[in-house]
Amino acid sequence: MSQQDVPVPPWERPRKRPAPARVPLTRERIIDAAFAVLDREGYDKMSMRQVAAELGVAVSALYAHVSAKDELLQLMYNRMLRSVELPDPDPENWQEQIKEFARDGRTRMLSHRDMARISMEQTPFTPELLPHIEKLLAIFRQAGLPDRVAAIAGDILSTFMDGFILQESIWQGRRVEAGESGGTGDKGWPEMRAEIQKYFAALPADRFPNMVALADLMVDESNDYRFDLGLDIILRGLASYIEEK
């Protein structure tokens, strides 16, 4: 930024050509800007025009590097899981390996606002994903899962992950919306949770006995806890197929 405001000092110019005056637009820079806008404004407001504005550039300039918004979203998706790495199969610890993979994935997703929305729209079998799918398959197979289960276990898992995180971020989105309108409406997570819990507990007990009874458990637990429990349920289910081989 400041590099292009200040003239380049002579002693730092060993290059033949004085380095391009204008920093050229690249895919990488566009993706960076897109993430900046996404994190600041959210998915709904992340328009091409906003991204261009972030770069101080005309909208149409983007289309020289990116064929459409869909492609940009795909690039963002790929960027996000660029550094994902799965361990080699360790049949003793396969459940823990999978859990760690899932938790890491969730952390990645949540590290960018509304990322789950973007992830959901992507085709599940992108070339960048193939190595990860391969490793997942390896882990499942070496754990002893029958092939027909191993073949779709990854599907089930990623479906759960995407779905869970998407729901999670939709909830967060609602909270922000509600907070924007009113002056005192900027209620945080705990307040909102308390409200819902109160609402559940106040339901007519004759028609909703179970909801009233479980109001605490349904709402009070953190998303981390619920995610882990869901993960555990799925892994137990998968494990139950091992003997059948």
Add this chain to the structure above:
Amino acid sequence: MSQQDVPVPPWERPRKRPAPARVPLTRERIIDAAFAVLDREGYDKMSMRQVAAELGVAVSALYAHVSAKDELLQLMYNRMLRSVELPDPDPENWQEQIKEFARDGRTRMLSHRDMARISMEQTPFTPELLPHIEKLLAIFRQAGLPDRVAAIAGDILSTFMDGFILQESIWQGRRVEAGESGGTGDKGWPEMRAEIQKYFAALPADRFPNMVALADLMVDESNDYRFDLGLDIILRGLASYIEEK
């Protein structure tokens, strides 16, 4: 339709007022039209303007009955699960009960194009859903699940359902898109599946041994089969908690 083109015959006019000449716009009619547009054009093209056109009415007329597009989508969502009914808990058959519920839900979703997209955006605890959640809880608890598991079992299940169906419909969407462009590109499901399978099988076997080995199983099975297997995995996982009570 033809009722307003042809003058009303005198012998069929026992009403004081000759029945409103213009059929009044109602929420129900708007929802009907919205579904018509959705099924015909898909989610992306289902605009307020299209819905209004479907009714032969100005766009702004809709806003007298529906506060915003979000509300219309919510109404569509509620309409879809209006007739959902869950059985009373039968602890002997709880797994089969849940499976039937899930299969019925999936059928409903798939009966309207892109319905999963709409469903995903909805808050999970809408008043219309409460009775269903209550019954689900009843089934899970009477089956012997510990409370902390029963409380989020419904969450896990619906997350899986929504996620799975959404992925499913995104795939279908891609297929349609691809089919629209090219003349011979109108490839059906089986052709596409065969292509992907071929692609998997043709991967370098040294780097992707598991994918090559499981190419058939990963792609060849129908969505119904995969959905049922996923369901079974989750139910087995849930069942594994029963003893711990």
Add this chain to the structure above:
DNA sequence: AGATCTTTTGAACAGCGTTCATGATTTAGT
């Protein structure tokens, strides 16, 4: 320095959700 090729621009198109004053139509009161 001039010509070539790449990148960026600005304007435009068609469509979107939403609002609002105006005009039409149905309902209610006398």
Add this chain to the structure above:
DNA sequence: ACTAAATCATGAACGCTGTTCAAAAGATCT
């Protein structure tokens, strides 16, 4: 039956969206 009141639908407008394209600007090479 005729008028006053309330309801409903309209069309135009605002500000936004993704995307295209001829023209201008910039960098590169001879």
